[in-house]
Amino acid sequence: MNLFTYITGIASLIGLVLQIKDVFPKYKNLRQSLLFLIIGMCFGTILGGIQLLQLNLFLPEVQSTGEFLKTILVCAAILMVFILVIAGIFTNGHEGYFVFAVFLSFFLIPIVSSMNTTKESEKISNLNxxxxxxxxxxxxxxxxxxxxxxxxxxxxxxxxxxxxxxxxxxxxxxxxxxxxxxxxxxx
Incomplete structure (x- = not known):
């Protein structure tokens, strides 16, 4: 993980505390949107960098970190669709869709950008x-x-x-x- 991951992680924790304590009630919606954006960037960079880790999961069907990352992506996409549906049910208008669309885009951009390095590193790791x-x-x-x-x-x-x-x-x-x-x- 790099410095950006740590900064977004700390910023998301601070944002979560501000959201829970309801500091600056006048800017509640803006605070909530920024919190989702920062959390999305933090999770995206963490999951984007996961291919650098050596994972030993005791799962015989998971052959490489790339396959594990693809599994996480599918699960994350399903979870995000579920969250978008819930947001659509509980909001008036389209604000909920916008917030979660921004969250989803910043969640997936770092992961998708790291997929090229995963494919490159798998070429060597397939050899004994x-x-x-x-x-x-x-x-x-x-x-x-x-x-x-x-x-x-x-x-x-x-x-x-x-x-x-x-x-x-x-x-x-x-x-x-x-x-x-x-x-x-x-x-």
């Missing part, structure tokens, strides 16, 4: 350790050290915390970094 090792060897042989380090980092992230291969991969990353700047590594 053996395939990644072949790619790493190829890139090292061709002196593409930057890509080699990326592959090694991916291999490291695939392993569990206590896996002894992690130490070997960390040493290999250090060795490649030394090659990258022209220093020969002597183990």
């Amino acid at each position: 350790i053996g395939d990644l090792k072949l790619l790493e060897d190829h890139y090292e042989k061709n002196e593409n050290y930057e890509r080699c380090i990326i592959i090694l980092e991916e291999m490291k992230s695939e392993l569990s915390r206590n896996d002894p291969r992690k130490k070997v991969i960390i040493q290999k990353i250090d060795e490649i970094k030394m090659k990258q700047i022209g220093i020969k590594h002597n183990p």
